[in-house]
């Protein structure tokens with residue numbers, strides 16, 4: 580014989596349905612939204628419960644039961660408590676929390692002395708690296724760098740604006756100034772990379788202006804207009820877009836070095852042999868690194884043997 584499910588009063592089912600509906604919303608809303616939601620739920624719940632009580636006056640008419648108004652108030656309190664108990668919006672994405680926990684158990688545990696030293700003594704990186712924001716080209720990963728080793732400034736397409744002291748906001752120039760004059764770095768590296776979205780956006784507009792014209796009113800359009808001198812130097816595209824984009828990315832690194840030298844302090848320090856400028860280019864697909872030989876005007880492979888050995892390793 581089948582057992583009947585336990586009886587749940589309609590008003591409780593209504594209250595739980597409202598609370599279940601409201602809880603995830605409450606968890607995803609900021610403080611003000613949460614307050615509004617609580618108030619709405621209170622009104623909605625009260626109305627539903629009152630109506631059920633009126634329609635079914637016998638439901639809760641047991642001996643000694645509280646009056647209808649008291650019951651309605653208690654049920655509304657129950658809804659609010661459930662909403663309050665709903666999980667709050669996560670403070671950080673789960674991926675970052677799990678990564679942080681892995682860091683605590685791994686690198687931080689191994690290099691705690693190093694972090695302690697850096698906190699006490701301050702940072703003293705010898706290299707400033709200007710890289711792209713692209714998530715595939717993290718300098719600390721490519722160069723296996725630890726904390727305190729590389730001062731990194733990342734922007735769209737690893738561009739360097741020319742020296743232009745005016746009232747505009749110059750994020751990259753501020754990083755340059757701090758690294759060169761504050762930290763007194765000995766090297767500045769511009770790290771470009773293959774398949775750069777910023778360079779490609781410029782190349783597409785250059786390739787076919789009807790397809791995706793740049794707008795000087797957009798932040799990206801204005802920013803990547805810094806590529807224009809490099810594009811002018813290599814001339815119009817005579818090859819497919821992909822190849823042209825790669826050629827333009829290399830030329831843009833060279834232009835970036837020229838722009839670095841427009842900063843008086845950088846030019847002076849380089850002439851005195853206190854600062855060296857470098858250009859590099861990372862191929863994402865095969866992990867190939869090229870470095871610029873400025874005298875020859877060519878990008879040459881770095882650590883070819885180690886790269887060949889890495890590619891010959893079996894992949895699992």
Ligand SMILES: [Zn+2]
Nearest residue numbers: 711713775776
């Ligand atoms: Zn990029």
